[in-house]
Amino acid sequence: MSAEFTVVGKSLKRVDGVARATGRITYGVDMKLPGMLHAKIVRSEQPHARVVRIDYAPALRLPGVKAVVTGADDPGGLFGSRMSDQPMMAHEKVRYIGEPIAAVAAVDEETAEEALGLISVEYEPLPAVFDPCEAMQPGAPIIHERMHEYKYWEGWCNPRPGTNIINALVLRKGDVERGFAEAAVVVENTYRTHAIQHVSMEPHACVVQAETDGRVTVWSCTQAPYLLRGSLAAALRIPASKVRVIATAVGGGYGGKVRLKLEGPAALLSMKTGRPVKMVYTRTEEFIGAVTRHPSVIRMTTGARRDGTLLACRAEVILDTGAYCEAGEVVLWEVVQATPGPYVVPNVWVDGYCVYTNRVSAGPCRGFGWPQVTWASEGQMDALARELKMDPLEIRLKNAFEEGSISASGEVLHSVGFKECLQRVAEAVDWHKRERRPGRGIGLIGFTKMSMPQTASAAFVKLNEDGRIGLMTSAVDLGQGISTALAQIAAEEIGVTLEAVEVAAADTDTTPFDSGAISSRQTFHVGNAVKRAAGDLKQQVLAAAATMLEARPEDLEIRQGRVSVRGVPDKSVTLAQVGTATQIRLGQPILGRGAHLEEDIVMPDMATGQSPKPAPYWKYAAQAVEVEVDSETGKVVVQKMVSAHDCGRAINPLSIEGQVQGGAVMGLGFALMEEMIFDEGRVVNPNLMDYRVPTSTDFPDVEAVIVEAPHRDGPFGAKGVGETSTIGAAAAVRSAIADAVGVTINELPITCEKVLDAIEARTKEQKLPG
Amino acid sequence: MEGFVYSQPGTLREAFSLLTNKKGKLVAGGTDLLGEIQDGIIAPGLLVSLERIQGLKTMREEKNGLRIGALVTLAELESDKIVAEHYPLLAAAAGEVATPQLRAQATIGGNLCQRPRCWYYRGDFNCLKKGGAVCYAEDGENQYHAILGGGPCHIVHPSDMAVALLAMGASARVVGPRGEKTVPLEKFFVLPQVDVKRETILAPGEILVEIRVPKPLPEARWVFRKMRERGAWDFALVSVAAYAVTKDKVIQEARIVLGGVAPIPWRAVRAEQALKGKTLTGPVMRLAGEATVTDARPLSQNEYKIRLARNLVRQVLATLA
Numbered sequence A: 001m002s003a004e005f006t007v008v009g010k011s012l013k014r015v016d017g018v019a020r021a022t023g024r025i026t027y028g029v030d031m032k033l034p035g036m037l038h039a040k041i042v043r044s045e046q047p048h049a050r051v052v053r054i055d056y057a058p059a060l061r062l063p064g065v066k067a068v069v070t071g072a073d074d075p076g077g078l079f080g081s082r083m084s085d086q087p088m089m090a091h092e093k094v095r096y097i098g099e100p101i102a103a104v105a106a107v108d109e110e111t112a113e114e115a116l117g118l119i120s121v122e123y124e125p126l127p128a129v130f131d132p133c134e135a136m137q138p139g140a141p142i143i144h145e146r147m148h149e150y151k152y153w154e155g156w157c158n159p160r161p162g163t164n165i166i167n168a169l170v171l172r173k174g175d176v177e178r179g180f181a182e183a184a185v186v187v188e189n190t191y192r193t194h195a196i197q198h199v200s201m202e203p204h205a206c207v208v209q210a211e212t213d214g215r216v217t218v219w220s221c222t223q224a225p226y227l228l229r230g231s232l233a234a235a236l237r238i239p240a241s242k243v244r245v246i247a248t249a250v251g252g253g254y255g256g257k258v259r260l261k262l263e264g265p266a267a268l269l270s271m272k273t274g275r276p277v278k279m280v281y282t283r284t285e286e287f288i289g290a291v292t293r294h295p296s297v298i299r300m301t302t303g304a305r306r307d308g309t310l311l312a313c314r315a316e317v318i319l320d321t322g323a324y325c326e327a328g329e330v331v332l333w334e335v336v337q338a339t340p341g342p343y344v345v346p347n348v349w350v351d352g353y354c355v356y357t358n359r360v361s362a363g364p365c366r367g368f369g370w371p372q373v374t375w376a377s378e379g380q381m382d383a384l385a386r387e388l389k390m391d392p393l394e395i396r397l398k399n400a401f402e403e404g405s406i407s408a409s410g411e412v413l414h415s416v417g418f419k420e421c422l423q424r425v426a427e428a429v430d431w432h433k434r435e436r437r438p439g440r441g442i443g444l445i446g447f448t449k450m451s452m453p454q455t456a457s458a459a460f461v462k463l464n465e466d467g468r469i470g471l472m473t474s475a476v477d478l479g480q481g482i483s484t485a486l487a488q489i490a491a492e493e494i495g496v497t498l499e500a501v502e503v504a505a506a507d508t509d510t511t512p513f514d515s516g517a518i519s520s521r522q523t524f525h526v527g528n529a530v531k532r533a534a535g536d537l538k539q540q541v542l543a544a545a546a547t548m549l550e551a552r553p554e555d556l557e558i559r560q561g562r563v564s565v566r567g568v569p570d571k572s573v574t575l576a577q578v579g580t581a582t583q584i585r586l587g588q589p590i591l592g593r594g595a596h597l598e599e600d601i602v603m604p605d606m607a608t609g610q611s612p613k614p615a616p617y618w619k620y621a622a623q624a625v626e627v628e629v630d631s632e633t634g635k636v637v638v639q640k641m642v643s644a645h646d647c648g649r650a651i652n653p654l655s656i657e658g659q660v661q662g663g664a665v666m667g668l669g670f671a672l673m674e675e676m677i678f679d680e681g682r683v684v685n686p687n688l689m690d691y692r693v694p695t696s697t698d699f700p701d702v703e704a705v706i707v708e709a710p711h712r713d714g715p716f717g718a719k720g721v722g723e724t725s726t727i728g729a730a731a732a733v734r735s736a737i738a739d740a741v742g743v744t745i746n747e748l749p750i751t752c753e754k755v756l757d758a759i760e761a762r763t764k765e766q767k768l769p770g
Numbered sequence B: 001m002e003g004f005v006y007s008q009p010g011t012l013r014e015a016f017s018l019l020t021n022k023k024g025k026l027v028a029g030g031t032d033l034l035g036e037i038q039d040g041i042i043a044p045g046l047l048v049s050l051e052r053i054q055g056l057k058t059m060r061e062e063k064n065g066l067r068i069g070a071l072v073t074l075a076e077l078e079s080d081k082i083v084a085e086h087y088p089l090l091a092a093a094a095g096e097v098a099t100p101q102l103r104a105q106a107t108i109g110g111n112l113c114q115r116p117r118c119w120y121y122r123g124d125f126n127c128l129k130k131g132g133a134v135c136y137a138e139d140g141e142n143q144y145h146a147i148l149g150g151g152p153c154h155i156v157h158p159s160d161m162a163v164a165l166l167a168m169g170a171s172a173r174v175v176g177p178r179g180e181k182t183v184p185l186e187k188f189f190v191l192p193q194v195d196v197k198r199e200t201i202l203a204p205g206e207i208l209v210e211i212r213v214p215k216p217l218p219e220a221r222w223v224f225r226k227m228r229e230r231g232a233w234d235f236a237l238v239s240v241a242a243y244a245v246t247k248d249k250v251i252q253e254a255r256i257v258l259g260g261v262a263p264i265p266w267r268a269v270r271a272e273q274a275l276k277g278k279t280l281t282g283p284v285m286r287l288a289g290e291a292t293v294t295d296a297r298p299l300s301q302n303e304y305k306i307r308l309a310r311n312l313v314r315q316v317l318a319t320l321a
Helices: A017-021 A057-061 A109-116 A132-136 A176-182 A225-236 A263-273 A283-289 A328-336 A370-388 A392-399 A418-428 A482-494 A522-549 A575-585 A653-672 A729-741 A752-767 B012-021 B033-038 B074-079 B081-086 B088-095 B100-105 B108-113 B160-167 B269-275 B282-292 B304-320
Strands: A037-043 A049-055 A065-070 A083-086 A100-106 A120-125 A165-173 A185-193 A205-210 A216-220 A243-247 A277-280 A296-304 A310-322 A347-356 A440-451 A456-463 A469-472 A501-503 A556-559 A562-565 A568-574 A591-597 A617-629 A636-646 A702-707 B005-007 B025-027 B046-049 B059-061 B065-069 B171-176 B179-184 B207-214 B220-227 B238-247 B250-259
Touching: A037 A109, A037 A263, A037 A283, A049 A100, A057 A065, A065 A109, A065 A263, A083 A165, A100 A109, A100 A263, A132 A310, A132 A347, A165 A328, A176 A296, A176 A310, A176 A347, A185 A370, A205 A263, A216 A225, A216 A263, A225 A243, A225 A263, A263 A277, A296 A370, A310 A328, A310 A370, A328 A347, A328 A370, A370 A392, A370 A440, A370 A729, A392 A418, A392 A440, A418 A440, A418 A617, A418 A636, A418 A702, A440 A729, A456 A482, A456 A522, A456 A575, A469 A482, A469 A522, A482 A501, A482 A522, A522 A556, A522 A562, A522 A568, A522 A575, A522 A591, A562 A575, A568 A575, A617 A653, A617 A729, A636 A653, A636 A729, A653 A702, A653 A729, A729 A752, A752 B304, B012 B046, B012 B207, B025 B033, B059 B081, B065 B081, B074 B081, B074 B088, B074 B100, B074 B108, B081 B088, B088 B160, B088 B220, B088 B238, B108 B160, B108 B207, B160 B220, B160 B238, B160 B250, B220 B304, B238 B304, B250 B269, B250 B282, B250 B304, B269 B282, B282 B304
Parallel strands: A037 A277, A216 A243, A310 A347, A469 A501, A636 A702, B005 B046, B025 B046
Antiparallel strands: A037 A100, A049 A120, A065 A100, A165 A347, A185 A296, A205 A216, A205 A277, A296 A310, A440 A617, A456 A469, A456 A591, A556 A562, A562 A568, A617 A636, B059 B065, B065 B207, B171 B179, B171 B207, B220 B238, B238 B250
């Protein structure tokens, strides 16, 4: 492949690598402005209550305190992703412990902190509900009484006012009852997943300056500058272009920094004081006041023929979105499309529910619902393999999607490297010749994830007077390496080296629209926009050079920053000469423009979920994990992990390997140790001591395998990979444990406590007479 | 976080005065104390550092055993040659505590005097230990709480070092305004039924200055195991230190101590009795494991700890056999 390209497909060093490694880039937490105030948030102590009275007069009397804002200062606009249900500050009532009630700005952080203690809130507690299944029952306390007034996007949401169900979606295909009737074996199980936090190294941070002309400037470590701009403008009830979002470097996001958070209260405080206001979450606030992964309960019934051919799948998917949607409505929308996994199933019946509870909101979290449904669907594949005494790899390969397969929604699938992922992983762990030893086991699973539709990207590419290329997009580099990938795409398309491209940081006043670093979409969407913009620039360069060289544009080519007549290398001009001429002498600056929007998306029919093209593209992957289990202590030690990903085309293999390894470890943390523990809606372990993030001692190196099934719509065939890397680890660990000690655990995380309990339960079962 | 005055007295006498007259709080490495202040659990106006008091940072071996100053760090214990050679149980336990960074700062005295990790104690709950009326763990999230010796408060003692030191038969030298005493480490820790607000016998103004570890008999053998969810920076789900003196394979004396199961480092006396005079055969080890948890009373979510403690004791004994 590398022969076709000169820049794309190469493991080039990151354009921001040295700056990051030497600490010379400015993160959100590093931002400083002259005269800046520091702000803190007063958070709800009640899971569900009316706010009767807020007394902040004593706080205002504290020297150094400049302002306090409450819900009364909030213009009252609601914001959200596809469902707008959330205020910046609590109005009248609070819906979770940790919800912002008031915010205070002071001359320094310590004074702001002290002022928090001087603000008292009187509550009238309301009955609360913490379990999504209970919250769905008739008679459960209603968390959003005004659901009927909420605005949402058609085609995404089906709210049920008067209940806690904010979205109810279906997928219907064929006749599941007939499918089960024909099945030789039917397995039914309930799967549960838990809340985790993203634990970005850098917490949420921003500085907001309300300008005198009514504009608001925000410096934020956001993943999605334009989404932040839209949400903040909606909440403040001002036009979007009155908000300027300048993206700082981001110290990790993983989905946690997609939505409007602390920028809201900071904006209100800046508007009140006229001074820049800085806010940084504490680690505790990251746990109680940001977002989590959606806890889920999934009931799934799957039937197959004796030979393993899948016949039917029925599933009920319940996502606990906590107090607000925070894109939970979209998480549900996505996973309903392929709940049974990347397999051909002729008869499918899925009922999906996104449900409010009185807990901190769940929101986007790397994998976006797919780790949850994969936990269920791969559990079913294992269960069927056991019942049918089939090899777990064989049953997957037998049913696996391939190019041209028809999905449950009726889509004819394209760019499907799934079988190759399964095979490559199997080879890497020597699946067919694996050694059988008690206490040791291998799990091998597969999965898919879509990239969400109805997102857009645009790019500007300019030629500077020195011949270098300026790349302007609103893509956000979270450390995943997108700046480098985009620069590689631009360089390849134009015909310059990577070093000739400068990548600008996102600024909504100057860089064009983008839906942000979400849904593993930037390489595909922004990459396409950049490729088109670079192509546009190239045509303009060739036209200008043609005039200078007295040649025809179609006879020219650009190589290594020089435009020459094809076959006559002496007859040439440099890009610097073209840049200088067009920009300074001719007054015709060259700016290439490009955009990407999926034009062939068909939103699924709300009654059936059917759609010939619900998503821009699907990613496929397989993962294998080898574990050693001590059946006396329940200790699970991961010995090996292999992770194979169909990324369409690898723009920068090194970056992809890094993504795959990082994601795998995040997935293993989700599988084995990370868990937010709640007591009546209060997080009892909101710190990095009691909430266990993996350390370097915990997991082995992860072997990354790159599979390429180029996508016809992707830039050079590329698809995303950021989220898939984290999805399957839990399911693979479960399979490996079952292989090692013969117990299956369907409730995450798999702590040693659960392993011990499962072994005990099995021992008791075996002792029962008969 | 409240502000505080930081003082560094040069003598114990000065320290006593600051502690008793000004209600100062003692600080050694500070790895636990500063966390408590940061989390708003305590708000001492005065911190009394032991840093400048002579003799607290030294460790020396004498004829009868090892004397460890209270301010000796866990990193020093972990890497000291004499400890490694003659008291490897201590080095092993020290190496299992927290992380290398924390071990470089944390002291042996502080490790023994650290406060519990119970999330109700550490969190926004006015629990028994903080003067409240309820132990929230009783009806709450108690998966990591006590199975032995609990009630009315159900914390587990967090120290790995205490478990190892108890197995070695160590004692603690405590100095106060009215003199000094040396107590067996076993008597140093206090169950919540005796005093729910503290975990040691230290009265206000008293300072733990030294740990004394008797020299092990030449025929003694030992082992330390710590079971935890994460490979580093994690407290024990259950830890076990075993010390046994055998003669012709017959156990003359055994000390089995468990961490993570009780509000104090827990000496499994029943297990020790089951071992005395026996050789370490499979059935004997199993019996000792069972005896360890005979008195265990689990809470709603921690029954697994009974199996874990039982199995871990058996595994540990198997490595001694």
